[in-house]
Amino acid sequence: MHIEIDEIAKTFGTTAALHPVSLSLPSGALVALLGPSGSGKTTLLRILGGLEFPTSGRVLFDGQDATGLSVQERRAGFVFQSYALFRHMTVFDNIAYGLNARPRASRPNKVEVARRVTRLLDLIQLPDIGARYPSQLSGGQRQRVALARALAIEPRMLLLDEPFGALDAKVRKELRQGLRDIHDETGLTTVFVTHDQDEAMELADLVVVMSGSQSGGRIEQIGKPQDIRSKPASAFVREFIAA
Amino acid sequence: MQAATFNPTQTSLVPRLLIGLAVALTLLIVVAPLVYIFARAFGEGWRVYAENLLNPATLHAVWLTTITALIVVPVNIAFGISAAWVVARFRFPGRSLLVTAIEIPFSISPIIAGICYLLLYGRQGLLGPWLADNDLQVMFALPGIVLVTMFVTAPFVAREVLPLMQAQGSDQEQAAVTLGASGWQVFRRVTLPNIKWALLYGAVLCTARAVGEFGGVSVVSGNIRGQTNTLPLHVELLFNDLNATGAFAAASVLTLLALVALVAKTVLEARKAR
Numbered sequence: 143m144h145i146e147i148d149e150i151a152k153t154f155g156t157t158a159a160l161h162p163v164s165l166s167l168p169s170g171a172l173v174a175l176l177g178p179s180g181s182g183k184t185t186l187l188r189i190l191g192g193l194e195f196p197t198s199g200r201v202l203f204d205g206q207d208a209t210g211l212s213v214q215e216r217r218a219g220f221v222f223q224s225y226a227l228f229r230h231m232t233v234f235d236n237i238a239y240g241l242n243a244r245p246r247a248s249r250p251n252k253v254e255v256a257r258r259v260t261r262l263l264d265l266i267q268l269p270d271i272g273a274r275y276p277s278q279l280s281g282g283q284r285q286r287v288a289l290a291r292a293l294a295i296e297p298r299m300l301l302l303d304e305p306f307g308a309l310d311a312k313v314r315k316e317l318r319q320g321l322r323d324i325h326d327e328t329g330l331t332t333v334f335v336t337h338d339q340d341e342a343m344e345l346a347d348l349v350v351v352m353s354g355s356q357s358g359g360r361i362e363q364i365g366k367p368q369d370i371r372s373k374p375a376s377a378f379v380r381e382f383i384a385a
Numbered sequence: 386m387q388a389a390t391f392n393p394t395q396t397s398l399v400p401r402l403l404i405g406l407a408v409a410l411t412l413l414i415v416v417a418p419l420v421y422i423f424a425r426a427f428g429e430g431w432r433v434y435a436e437n438l439l440n441p442a443t444l445h446a447v448w449l450t451t452i453t454a455l456i457v458v459p460v461n462i463a464f465g466i467s468a469a470w471v472v473a474r475f476r477f478p479g480r481s482l483l484v485t486a487i488e489i490p491f492s493i494s495p496i497i498a499g500i501c502y503l504l505l506y507g508r509q510g511l512l513g514p515w516l517a518d519n520d521l522q523v524m525f526a527l528p529g530i531v532l533v534t535m536f537v538t539a540p541f542v543a544r545e546v547l548p549l550m551q552a553q554g555s556d557q558e559q560a561a562v563t564l565g566a567s568g569w570q571v572f573r574r575v576t577l578p579n580i581k582w583a584l585l586y587g588a589v590l591c592t593a594r595a596v597g598e599f600g601g602v603s604v605v606s607g608n609i610r611g612q613t614n615t616l617p618l619h620v621e622l623l624f625n626d627l628n629a630t631g632a633f634a635a636a637s638v639l640t641l642l643a644l645v646a647l648v649a650k651t652v653l654e655a656r657k658a659r
């Protein structure tokens with residue numbers, strides 16, 4: 143799905159989080175929102191997912207105005223920075239949650255739910271952990287379960303907030319490839335937030351470099367990784383990717 | 386990790402003395418009165434005990450106390466969850482005032498609460514004439530007893546659930562919403578299971594208190610025998626009648642309830658800690 147962000151601004155009370163930003167994300171792209179802490183990356187991602195509403199501006203999905211759509215109507219697969227797994231449910235029930243929450247008419251039956259959950263567990267390469275609870279998983283496993291849970295609702299896009307932030311360096315490298323593979327297999331337009339320029343450059347098709355200031359986060363440059371490396375658009379970008 | 390413990394038999398005299406003292410005091414202050422209640426209740430045999438319990442006024446007191454608890458506890462649970470949820474999830478003017486207000490009943494003597502209700506709803510009270518015009522009897526009747534018991538027990542559920550909700554944050558609830566869940570589904574399948582043990586724990590404390598409440602209720606009930614006497618009030622009444630065996634029989638019911646609550650509380654405490 144093609145995502146268009148048109149002059150989106152956001153303030154929280156007196157705090158400016160986003161200066162008006164505009165951005166066009168081609169269908170099927172793997173996009174990184176890259177920037178230092180406080181540059182409005184999470185806010186922008188939450189606005190896309192419908193968890194936050196912009197103070198002004200519009201969001202368009204495939205050309206249709208989606209600004210007023212509720213979270214549920216957005217059908218965005220969202221992976222939280224904390225993963226936010228349901229701690230009282232097994233991995234199986236976590237992944238099945240979105241399917242079981244559907245209205246009766248469109249809810250798949252038990253067999254079908256089990257089939258889909260099994261397929262997702264295979265996709266994240268953890269076929270045997272369905273009966274475990276989140277507290278019994280490693281950080282990397284939790285991240286992948288959160289990803290599977292988000293994919294279970296057959297989302298129109300995938301949004302991930304610092305998906306590798308809580309992991310150690312070795313696991314982080316492995317899971318980067320995991321995300322790339324899942325993106326390629328599902329073909330979903332995917333946006334992930336990171337403050338790690340290596341991660342953004344290595345993984346994304348398109349990198350959006352953001353900076354923060356008193357007047358709110360803004361976009362410094364949008365481009366392919368190699369273009370951002372070879373032609374940084376501002377002193378901020380040059381310094382940030384050199385860091 | 387192993388906690389450091391003393392073996393009293395190998396250490397000096399002071400710890401042994403203190404342990405002995407603690408055990409002796411517990412026996413004297415807590416256990417002895419409990420045993421005494423049952424000893425006196427059964428003092429004249431099983432038959433007298435059964436007769437005392439099956440006395441219509443006593444049965445009525447048990448019934449009134451049960452009804453009161455059956456109304457108060459669910460209302461308290463609903464209130465406690467809503468208050469905790471609002472405070473944990475939203476920032477609004479007056480929020481800290483609300484947190485303080487929830488705790489007020491713990492710092493006010495129940496008698497004062499009773500008198501406040503009397504001044505508000507009694508015949509000479511602020512709302513008295515209006516209530517009388519509409520033929521509504523609040524004081525010296527079930528509504529008054531229920532209102533005062535609600536006031537006294539108001540904080541129990543909220544103060545158990547609130548810290549938990551605050552600690553857990555709203556991430557899981559937000560995740561559920563992104564997965565398509567409605568507000569009710571989020572509450573039913575995510576919020577509620579996460580606070581389940583703390584909620585039950587608060588409900589047990591609330592029940593114990595609702596059943597045992599004396600001071601506030603004594604002001605608003607009017608002590609009409611067989612009509613507005615709850616079980617604690619009835620115990621006092623029997624005692625004043627010099628019917629000690631009857632009083633202890635009624636007291637034994639309250640004591641049993643308290644013991645059940647104590648066991649439930651201990652079990653839930655362990656669950657809650659996991």
Ligand SMILES: Nc1ncnc2c1ncn2[C@@H]1O[C@H](COP(=O)(O)OP(=O)(O)O)[C@@H](O)[C@H]1O
Nearest residue numbers: 154157158159178179180181182183184185186
């Ligand atoms: N719910 C909120 N209430 C108030 N201020 C917020 C809220 N969320 C974010 N902000 C502010 O908005 C700015 C951008 O935050 P965020 O989008 O989280 O940045 P990033 O994810 O890039 O670190 C920060 O100044 C932050 O303090």
Ligand SMILES: [Mg+2]
Nearest residue numbers: 183184185335
């Ligand atoms: Mg962030």
